[in-house]
Amino acid sequence: MLAHTVIPYLSEADYLAREMTSPERHEYVDGVIFAMTGASRAHNQIGGNIVSFLHGQVKNTPCRVYMSAVKLKIADKKTYYYPDVMLDCSRQETDGYAVTEPCLIVEILSPATALTDEREKWAAYQHIPSVQEYCLVAQNKYSIKKYTRNPANPQDWFLDFYGKGDQVPLVCVDTSLSVQDIYAGVLA
Secondary structure, three states, X not given: OOOOOOOOOOOHHHHHHHHHHOOOOEEEEOOEEEEOOOOOHHHHHHHHHHHHHHHHHHOOOOOEEEEOOOEEEEOOOOEEEOOOEEXXXXXXXXXXXXXXXXXXXXXXXXXXOHHHHHHHHHHHHOOOOOOOEEEEEOOOOOOXXXXXXXXXXXXXXXXXXXXXXOEEEEHHHOEEEEHHHHOOOOOO
């Protein structure tokens, strides 16, 4: 006989209350929570490089950069994620623990999260009207996959790939970031 595992439903309010006191972070998708795994040093360095660059670009603007410990609430779904990097220029006030209108989301791929980042999260992020760009950054090679919303038809997205020696254009802040700067301290 097969053993049954009960996956308890957790209300959004219970999830938020639990997250406030939990030593671990959890993502929440329609009543089910998923524990977050730890990050590698390469993952952390890449995220830090991107955050450092973005901070320099937006320091005298209303935009704010967030790294992995701030939730993204997807308004039309009962979903909360912890993206690796978010840029929010919306001035939208929330509860102080979540962002609802980022213009840029970056996920740094790991073996444990790559499929979720490339499928489930991508499917959710493209329904956030404020999101203009979604970047998927590999850890072990110079490889960035970038989705950019088509301004002429917001339902459509452009897909571009970047490697060593390339510049990644960032529409949100009207600048570009060197792929080599993203991987500084990680890859030779």
